[in-house]
Amino acid sequence: MENMLEVKNLKVSFDTHNGEVQAVRGVNFNLKKGETLAIVGESGSGKSVTTKALMRLLPKPHGYIKEGEILFEGMDLVKQSNKQMQKLRGKDISMIFQDPMTSLNPTMKVGNQIMESLIKHQKMSRGQAKKRAIELLHLVQIPNPELRVNQFPHQFSGGMRQRVVIAIALACNPKVLIADEPTTALDVTIQAEILDLMKDIQKEMDTSIIFITHDLGVVANVADRVAVMYAGKIVEIGSVDDVFYNPKHPYTWGLLGSMPTLDSEEAELFAIPGTPPDLLNPPEGDAFSSRNQFALEIDFKEEPPMFQVSETHFAATWLLHEYAPNIEPPASVKKRMRGIASTASGPKGDEQ
Template sequence: MTKVLDVKDLHVSFNTFNGEVQAVRGVTFDVTKGETVAIVGESGCGKSVTSQTIMRLIPNPPGFIKEGQIVFEGQDLAQYSEKQMEKVRGNDIAMIFQDPMTSLNPTMTVGRQITEGLIQHQNMSKQEAHEKAIEMLRLVGIPSPESRIKQYPHQFSGGMRQRAMIAIALACQPKLLIADEPTTALDVTIQAQIIDLMKDLQNKIDTSIILITHDLGVVADIADRVVVMYAGKVIETGKLDEIFYQPKHPYTWGLLASMPRLDQDDNTELLPIPGSPPNLLNPPPGCPFAARCPHAMKVCTEQMPETTEVSTTHQVACWLDHPLAPDVKPPAGAVRGE
């Protein structure tokens, strides 16, 4: 499969009054053509910083790329100037932001916000862009697009604003779409509609998707592969079935065990992950999850485990995967199908 994006050993930090916050620490993953890769983890684990760095939207200062590569179609975006990135953003790579009400411009009509990118990147006339914008609104399921195109974001419902954001992102038919929590704050039925819409549009234009989320239910519905992040690091990655049915890292077990399941009894308690993520001003020398892990060993607190291959598509960074480690089984509820 052709790689559309290849992120290699990416480090992103922020300079603060208290010191350097190491938000992303050696993240490596790739996305192939037509594939959906989900990046999951708790709030503050580095998911959104990673996605915004790919788009080069991290403000500098205080943020900066410390090292690493963001290879998109053979070109390292980490070395691109702002002028070069302006040609990429919205055209080759587009992003659906977490909160459409704060991402859409309240002073501009929805139609104008769609036509902007078409005129700039596709060299369309205003009339051509206007017709294309109507087509995009119709494509994402907004009724009466001819009249809706003249309205402002506050005149749209939450679900319609998210659809408008998708229309803006997909107007130029990007090769890579980054969706940062696209279903947050939407009710369950609208969430399902948005996910179905993204899958349908992906099939139509063959775009690749990076989905940033903490909702494993959404991941199960749309993802081909899953990247599990914790404290700025990738700790496990694999195909959807491998992560859900054969998880190897205790943090992945915790995420899965804390997710409600339809096949469980109503009185079954969810198992939360105790403790809090480490302070990335001074990250621990060993595994960042060691302080919260019920299976932590001495080596876990002293040295970060290397990434090992469970299979050609499944990798994990955990000392429990070492041949000399004790045989530890996932807790009840951490493996789907049990």
């Protein structure tokens, strides 16, 4: 299957009064046609910065791509001018942002907001664009689209506004869709509906999706592959089965173990101790070492390479070295892993 996107050694920094913050520190991944790749991790791990770099939407002049390549159908986006990127954004690569209320212009009718990209990128007349806008509102399952196309964002519920944002992102049939925590601002019932909608649309349009989230229950139901980020790096990447049933990095163990499950009996949730490192001065060795109860001496001295676990599964931990001790996740973490995995394999919506 062909790669729609290839990211090679991507490094993103921000200049601040205190110095250079190394927000993304050498990220590598690819995205295949029709695939959903989920990027997960704690707040501050570099998920959103990575995807904003893909769109070249970093805040200037303080945010910048320091190094690396972003290959979209073989074209390096890092080397494209702002004018060239404007032609790509919305047409070939679109983004769904976290909060639909701040993503929509409150002074414009939703139909006009959908029509903008159709007129700009597809060269449609206003009549053609309005007809297509109504079709898109119908596609994202908004009732009475002929009426709704003339309404303003405040006349929609939160879930309906997010559907409008999805319609805008899909207007020009993009090849890559980036969804930055698109359900976080919604209640759990609406979350399930939006996730099902995105899966249905992907099947219909064969779009490649990068899905950013901190919710592993969501990941298990929408993704084909998962990339786990920590301190600006991908520390584990593999299929959903790889990450849920055979996780190798202690940070992934911590994320899985800290997720509540419906059959959890313990009153107290597992939590990863400590806090992420300061990326003004990244630590030597494995950035997770100070929070890792299984850390080896070498973790504090040398950064681990990305070890290959299987054809589809890779993890950057010294525990995979041939001379490392054989350490398994704690029993409490394994129990929650089984619970989350079994929930993920249930009927649609069960995770909610």
